[in-house]
Every structure is written in C-alpha cells, then in structure tokens.
Amino acid sequence: MNRFSKYVFGALLATPMLASAAVDLVTNGSFEADPQSSGSWNIYSSLTGWNGSPNIELRNNVAGTAYDGSNFVELDTYSNSSMSQLLTGASGLYELSFWYSARPGTGTTNDLSFSFDGIASGTVLNGIGNSGSDHSWQHFSQIVNFDGNGLLTFSAVGISDSYGGSLDMVSFTSAVPEPETYAMLLAGLGLLGFMARSRKESVA
Template sequence: MKFVQSGLCAALWACAAVGANASLVTNGSFEANQVSHWTIFSAGIDGWSTGSAGIEIQPTGTLGGVSAYDGNQYVELDTTRNSFMYQDIATTLNGIYSLSFAYMARPDNIGGSASNPIEVYWGGTKLATFSGKSKPGPWLEVNLDDLKGKAGFTRLEFRAVGTSDGYGGLIDGVAVAAVPEPESYAMLLAGLGLMATIARRRNRR
C-alpha cells in the first residue's frame, strides 16, 4: 500500500508541476475595471501601471462593433495620445516563459495603419512590433516562446508607437506561463507508468 501511495503521490506531484503553467498575469483580459463605454484610467488599472497618458478600456460593441477577444473588454493603447502599460511578472532567474496575447488594428482608425503599431517588451528588450490595416478583422493571436526570466520579476510592457492621435492598436487576452523543465514531464510519465503497472497487477489477482 505504501508503494502504491508513493507512486500516486509522484504522479500527482508531476501533474501539478506540469500544470503549473497557469497565467502569471494579473487582469490579462482587462475585466477587473468594468466600464459601460470607453474609459481612460489615468492612474492605471488593476495589475497594470502606466504613464501620464493612462490606459483606455473599451467594452465589446464599440469601435465599429469590435468584440473582445477574451471576456467583454480590451485595451486601446492610444488614449488622447500614445500610451503604454506594463506589469512586473513574478519570474525566476533563467526560467523559461511563454507570452501570448491578441492584437487587432483599430478598424475605424482615421489615421490608417500608421496609427496602429504596438511594441511589446520583455525585461526591457523589444520582442516585436505589431501593426495592421484599419479594417474590421479577426484578432491576431500572438505566441512568443523561450523568454528568459530575471530573478524576482520581469517587466512585460506594451507601447503604442504609431501616430499619436488618439487612435491606436488593441490588446486583449494577455497571458504569461512558466514552461516546465523536461524533468517535470519525465516524472509525470514515470509516475503514470508506475500507476498503470500497479493497476495491471491488481487486475490479475
């Protein structure tokens, strides 16, 4: 019985380790600060800090009928002028992480594609710039892998870098997950294999 319990504990521990890739981002879908129409939060929003330009939350149905990618709200990164937002993510030194989010160019942007670019930074390093034509379209799902963490925390930041005119790109569904080390998967497989062997032996009795 002790052997069975040990195997079960090993399998459960490994499952927990592999399943520990839940998002490390607070308020990644921007639902914490509920709004009924577009609203600028000059002091930032739950989980996210900003500069003097603030963070603009848009609800589903505005901007030509845009629906949020996740939930009912999303961010527009150009309030009355270009803005930015950042969050310090709890990380470990040289830990590996994956970042995912959704981007859309504002469909009714009178400034055209020049107003839509957004840059994304991880630990002060620019990862990419995203832009698009100002027309209705699906959200672009972005996945950026193999990101190294710093000791304590790593800053995730989004910056509007297009024409500073009050019309900007849209962001939603931001998530950061820790990538389990190969040893975690090996332990999971070993634990599950052990339990399968025990089950077969018990069935033979």
C-alpha cells in the same frame, strides 16, 4: 474488471497529466477586473495590475469587440502611450501570449510594441490597417527564459491621431511541467511495468 485492470486504472489516476493547469503570472490579462459599462470607454492612469504611462484607454465593446470577455485596451500615442506590469514568479521557461488588432475602420496608424526585460521585444501591427467594421484579432506567442522577475510593457508607436492598436488576453504562463510532475509520471509508468511483469510471471 480484473484485479490487474483495477491496478492499472488506479495507477493512471495517481499519475498527473502533463497538461495540468499552467500558472499565469499576469494580473488582469483580459482587463475584466475594472468595471466599464457596455458600449463605453474611458482613460485611466492605471488598471488592476497595470500602470499607465501616462494613461490606459479601456473599452467595453465599443469601436470593436473584445477577444475575451467584454473589455479590451486601446493604446495610441495621442494621450495613452504605454502600460506595464512587473511579473514575479518561479524561474524557467514561460510562454508570453497576447491578442492584438488594428482599430476598425482605420489605416496603418495602429502600431504596438512590446518588451519584456530585453528577453522578448518587437512590434505588431507594423503598417497594418483595418478597413472592417470589427476587430481582426491576431495571436502573438513566444517562449522566453524567465529569471523570476521582469517588466512587461506595451506601447503605442503609431501616428498620434487618437486611433490606436487594441490589446486583449495577455498571459505569461509556465511552458513546461514542474520537475515533480515528471518524477510522478515516471513512478506511475514504472509501477505499471512492474505489475505487467508480475502478472506475466504468475500466468506462466
């Protein structure tokens, strides 16, 4: 490796990648922080990071398997209708992401709604059943302009029949790199251009 190649390699190492790890503002998004024995379920007034209204049903690979890890949440209007978490962090563009599924072996009674401070809202599983023996996980994703503080809420809006919609792997991550990342990337590219020009002039 010649001296120029070594400089290029060093500059590339010093330049951060744009796909650096994003910060997730959701606490316990996959619901693994709360112990639940395998093949069991229970109803709680709250989970780590989440408040129930009135309760949250936590399941560990029973009546379906989790999308991520072992635990997932099921919400039904029967007794555990909604859950929420206050998110705080730096303002900017963020991606709201979660996975959802109708409960296995049920009809169209599993609707779930979500809202985030009026910035994002909607209903998933609207009139969707699941005749299979396991979850059929679907992904939701939306970019929102976050002002630094917001309440994320999931609610059951289906029929009160004790069978609800399932939720797993909730995240709220920064969607763009920090300005400092762009600045360092441009500096690294500028250094590469300068070295390439210097090498060309020395050869000439």
